[in-house]
Amino acid sequence: MVAVSPALRAATVDRLRRAGCVWAEDEGRLLVEAADGPDSLAGLVDRRVAGEPLEYLLGWAEFCGERISVVPGVFVPRTRTALLVAAAAAVTGPAATVVELCCGSGALTRALARRLRAPRLLAAVDLDPTAVACARGNLAALGVPVFAGDLFDALPAAWRGGLDLVVANAPYVPTAALGLLPPESRRYEAPVALDGGPDGLAVLRRLAVDATSWLAPGGHLVVEVGETQVDLLGAALTEAGLVPTTVRDGSLGATAMTAQRPVGMAGRGNEN
Structure with a gap:
């Protein structure tokens, strides 16, 4: 200065x-x-x-x-997403294996590294090359690898069934509502970080289905969601075999959902 x-x-x-x-x-x-x-x-x-x-x-x-x-095009972390950090910390024990999907800048992983007790932070993942490069810079000091790819597909197959926590601030804005976002978002942030499909839940439904085979028994998926989408996402999580819980913070204007894989549930695809 x-x-x-x-x-x-x-x-x-x-x-x-x-x-x-x-x-x-x-x-x-x-x-x-x-x-x-x-x-x-x-x-x-x-x-x-x-x-x-x-x-x-x-x-x-x-x-x-x-x-x-953060660099131009990468999703800017929102204050409300602090609820995801709190919700994840509340359901995750010490020495947890943790993966952040749709990581953007890697902000959630940075925050969780400080909040969780002795976490084994395995990885962060994003589909956007610009976000991957940005997250690698933010997470280099933690030694957390950042993979480029589509959700769980980017992770090593050996991790299947062994994750204690999967946290994701996935896109959940309905496509038709993108035009209603503040100009800062719709003009400058990557659409892939915002567009959640026709009802906003396209990516979150995929996470619900695939999490059953990647979470360890008792592990949790933690995601942000719009308040009006809670019932639909809760049904999708339940149909996938997970046990959902809604977490709200009125002061942040934020809604999150945690979804636990039951201890006795057989993970899909584990037979291989």
């Missing part, structure tokens, strides 16, 4: 406020800190006023006390 005059700081905040930024003071401070000088600051403010997510301009997002690197 270089020195910026009080007048320029005030003008920056005023411009952000006039553009509709609710937290103009905070955003202005962060942009000033990120800028290399007045010209750099002007460029960052231009991009923010045009609607580019603040996190892309800064190069990071704060999530559960962690500063997570």
